[in-house]
Amino acid sequence: MASQLFKTARVHWFDHKDMLVQLNSGTAADKLITHADMLRVGGPREFTDCDFCAAQEWYTRVTGVNQFVMHKCIQPDKLTYMQSRCSTVLAPEWCHMKRNYNIALGTVAGSPGSRCLFVSAEPEKLMQHGASDGAMIWRKRMSPYQTTFCDMSTFAQYNLHDFDFIILTVNGLTPIIPQEGNPPIFLYAHDHHHPKILERVPLLLAQNPMAIFTPYPTIWAKYFDIPKTTKVIFTPYFSDTLWATMNTDFENRPLDVLILGTTGHAYQERAAIHKLMKDKKLPFKFQIWNAAAPCIQTEAISATGYGPPVMNMWFQFLSKARICVFGQDNWGYLVNKYAEILGACSLMVAPDLPDCRRGGLIANHHFIPISRPVTTQLIPQLIELSACFNKYAPIALNGFRWFRDKMETYEYTEFWNAVDGMLQGCIDE
Numbered sequence: 001m002a003s004q005l006f007k008t009a010r011v012h013w014f015d016h017k018d019m020l021v022q023l024n025s026g027t028a029a030d031k032l033i034t035h036a037d038m039l040r041v042g043g044p045r046e047f048t049d050c051d052f053c054a055a056q057e058w059y060t061r062v063t064g065v066n067q068f069v070m071h072k073c074i075q076p077d078k079l080t081y082m083q084s085r086c087s088t089v090l091a092p093e094w095c096h097m098k099r100n101y102n103i104a105l106g107t108v109a110g111s112p113g114s115r116c117l118f119v120s121a122e123p124e125k126l127m128q129h130g131a132s133d134g135a136m137i138w139r140k141r142m143s144p145y146q147t148t149f150c151d152m153s154t155f156a157q158y159n160l161h162d163f164d165f166i167i168l169t170v171n172g173l174t175p176i177i178p179q180e181g182n183p184p185i186f187l188y189a190h191d192h193h194h195p196k197i198l199e200r201v202p203l204l205l206a207q208n209p210m211a212i213f214t215p216y217p218t219i220w221a222k223y224f225d226i227p228k229t230t231k232v233i234f235t236p237y238f239s240d241t242l243w244a245t246m247n248t249d250f251e252n253r254p255l256d257v258l259i260l261g262t263t264g265h266a267y268q269e270r271a272a273i274h275k276l277m278k279d280k281k282l283p284f285k286f287q288i289w290n291a292a293a294p295c296i297q298t299e300a301i302s303a304t305g306y307g308p309p310v311m312n313m314w315f316q317f318l319s320k321a322r323i324c325v326f327g328q329d330n331w332g333y334l335v336n337k338y339a340e341i342l343g344a345c346s347l348m349v350a351p352d353l354p355d356c357r358r359g360g361l362i363a364n365h366h367f368i369p370i371s372r373p374v375t376t377q378l379i380p381q382l383i384e385l386s387a388c389f390n391k392y393a394p395i396a397l398n399g400f401r402w403f404r405d406k407m408e409t410y411e412y413t414e415f416w417n418a419v420d421g422m423l424q425g426c427i428d429e
Contacts, residue, residue: 003054009043010103014113014146021055024069031055037062042143043103045085050074053082060086061100101143107162108146114164114423115146121171123149137237141415165423167213170204172196179208184426186419189214190237192223193331205230210422213415216333218354233418234358236410238339246400247319247345250393256284256386258321258346260337263290269327269351272374282379284386287321318344322389322396323382325349327374334359339407342366342399347385347392360406366399368392 005021012019012035020030044058050073060067068086073079107115118138150158152173160166160177165184168174172194179185187209191197201224208227213235214220226232247253259277261270274288318324324341327350334355341348348367350356363369368385371377385392 003044003046003049003051005051005054005058006044006046006103009038009058010108011111013038013043013103014111021059022052023055023059023067024052024071031059033059033062038103039143040099042100042140045100046102047085048075048078048082050078050082053078057082057085057089061089064090066090099140101139103143105139105142105147105149107148111146113144113146115162116142116148116165116167117155117158117160117163118142118147118149118167118169119152119155119175120149120169121152121173123151137411141412144416145419165210165419168204168209170197170201172200174200174204176203176207179210184210184422186210186422187212188235189220190216192216192219198223211418213418216355217358219331219333231418231422233415234355234410235415236334236339236359236407238336238407238411246404248397250322250389250396253320253322254285255287255321256389257286257323257325257382258318259286259288259325260341261290261326266330267327268330269374270329273325273327273378276375276378280379283383286382289317314340315344318346321346322393323347323349323385325370325378325382327351327370328353339403342403343407345396345400347389347396348399349381349385359410361399361402365395366402368395 009019016035018032018034021033022030041058041061044054047057048054052071053073053075056067056069066086068083070079073082145164148158148163152171152175155175160182163183165186166177166182167186167188168177170187170189173196174187177185185207187204189201189212192201205224205226209230211231211233212220212226213233215235215237217232217234220226221232259273261267261273263271263274270290274290277286277288318341324337324344324346325348326335326337329335332351332353332355334353338348338350338356338359338361341350349370350367352363352367352369361367368381371381
């Protein structure tokens with residue numbers, strides 16, 4: 001289900017053109033939505049067949065001002081819901097849902113724009129309206145392209161030459177497609193250590209893919225023999241930049257220290273931190289959180305049939321404490337917390353990993369390196385940091401500025417530049 005406005009916007013998106021929208025059936029005053037606006041917030045949502053409801057919700061996201069006006073709606077049962085969407089999208093806890101790139105999904109014959117076949121283990125998560133956090137990132141990354149998402153078992157039904165490039169997410173079932181004779185093939189490589197992935201990756205690399213996109217370039221270069229012709233592109237898997245709400249009110253935070261991270265067998269250092277801190281009486285207020293993230297549902301829209309958006313109010317939880325601490329895993333992954341803690345404007349105490357430096361984070365400027373071994377040095381370090389926090393607060397602010405200034409570029413612009421540059425190279429040849 002989609003309004004005519006949605007279909008028109010999709011054409012304008014790929015034509016790189018501005019468009020006029022009418023917000024109310026009772027007025028002829030059209031409003032301009034530029035292509036730059038579309039790049040910033042995406043297109044109209046597919047919640048209704050009513051062009052006016054869709055335009056009002058869309059223009060609300062563009063302007064940051066509630067644009068809803070009562071009108072004679074062709075779907076009166078949706079009118080109240082669309083009215084609520086216009087106010088909900090402006091709420092701070094929903095700011096990360098402001099962007100909507102459904103207009104980029106699927107290929108349409110005759111439309112301009114490079115066409116991509118994106119082979120995923122769970123493509124349905126990328127297609128639903130309330131895409132989860134990681135899926136939302138990929139949907140936005142793929143926004144400049146006509147992208148068809150498919151799973152590992154059905155990709156064979158597609159003619160690869162109907163597409164300009166192919167992205168394969170790496171797991172134990174990723175199809176082996178030779179680069180020679182096919183459109184450019186890119187791999188998205190996340191975890192490296194699962195046995196089936198360790199078995200599959202050499203076969204994938206033997207096909208000489210054009211590039212590997214990964215948030216962990218150091219790890220993948222260490223564990224695999226990557227062909228010299230295959231580029232390795234740093235592609236973070238952080239939460240959307242619009243999640244961040246700058247909270248510089250350090251004085252009124254209820255906690256001094258928040259200890260973070262799951263403590264399974266792959267996280268021995270985190271387990272050591274938890275063991276060290278548990279049940280201790282220390283001269284600062286602290287909390288231990290050993291789950292991945294608190295998931296807080298602030299609006300249940302699953303009843304509407306459009307899929308429930310998972311609301312991870314993680315940054316608000318992180319900003320409860322002046323200082324957030326976590327340890328390394330067994331391999332040295334650059335985990336999401338590197339962006340999330342800094343985005344919450346908390347002082348991060350964490351491992352100084354190679355991929356952290358690759359992302360431009362400087363120890364003792366953007367964050368504080370964790371003292372090791374944690375069994376002997378961590379508590380004195382945290383006592384010093386909490387007792388003299390004003391001295392270290394500028395580091396927290398530097399970390400937030402890094403997040404604010406760099407993550408938009410890392411998440412999207414550099415990805416687009418890398419893809420477009422390599423595709424252009426193929427055309428030139």
